Amino acid sequence: MHISDLAAEAGVTVKAVRYYESQGLLKPGREPNGYRTYRAEDVAVVREVKALLSLGLTAEQTYPFIECLRAGNDRADVCPASLTAYRTRIAEVDRRIAELTELRARLTDLLADAESWRTRAP
Amino acid sequence: MHISDLAAEAGVTVKAVRYYESQGLLKPGREPNGYRTYRAEDVAVVREVKALLSLGLTAEQTYPFIECLRAGNDRADVCPASLTAYRTRIAEVDRRIAELTELRARLTDLLADAESWRTRAP
């Protein structure tokens, strides 16, 4: 299959597929005319990458999942490295939520302070 | 004062000062040799921009605060537009926290599912 077939089947753009390849996640063959050719398994790979990116993983962090798929597993997340990647990401999200929560507190403090200045000092 | 004096006094890098200028937040004079010259008020501007960026505002969103300072106020956040900018940012943070919370739930679900597959299907 050609690149647009893969993109359509996986629900991403052609551009995204080429980007994944540039990140080393896909290694398509080439036809004599230079066109990239993909195998059926690549659809699952692209779907997986798309799903993981939407979970906030970086392209690099999707590596273990793709390897897991290529190793013949039906699911990309049954390998130990994938579980570790999930846990790492959860920890990142927790850290980010904590940061944002603290940020929100600082913002509301600043807002309250500024509001009180407005009413107090005309 | 020259750019490195301003940067040192405000606690940012020279590069950052030039970036703020490129975003229209500073308009330094120029000496005959081309060097930028800053006035004392610019220190407060740069400090304010730095503080606001650390709160996650974009350079563009700091505009109302800088205008408020330039209008002669001691504080950049006593103007109505600044209060609005604070509230907008708080809403953004709230939205982001909600997204991340939902994301975290999805991740823990996926992790639990993957773990159960590992123990269930050898």
Add this chain to the structure above:
DNA sequence: CTTGACCTTGACCCCAAGGGCAGGGTTTAG
């Protein structure tokens, strides 16, 4: 045979907030 439609390729610029480096001019101290 040619036209048109559709496909592919690589290459370039863009985003936010700068970091890093190159190459060159200037100023100040010793």
Add this chain to the structure above:
DNA sequence: CTAAACCCTGCCCTTGGGGTCAAGGTCAAG
């Protein structure tokens, strides 16, 4: 006079692609 310490502009880099481009391939209908 020279070296250190400044200053300037300009380019490439970061994420995950989006947008757009010219150039060339492929297939059908006319």
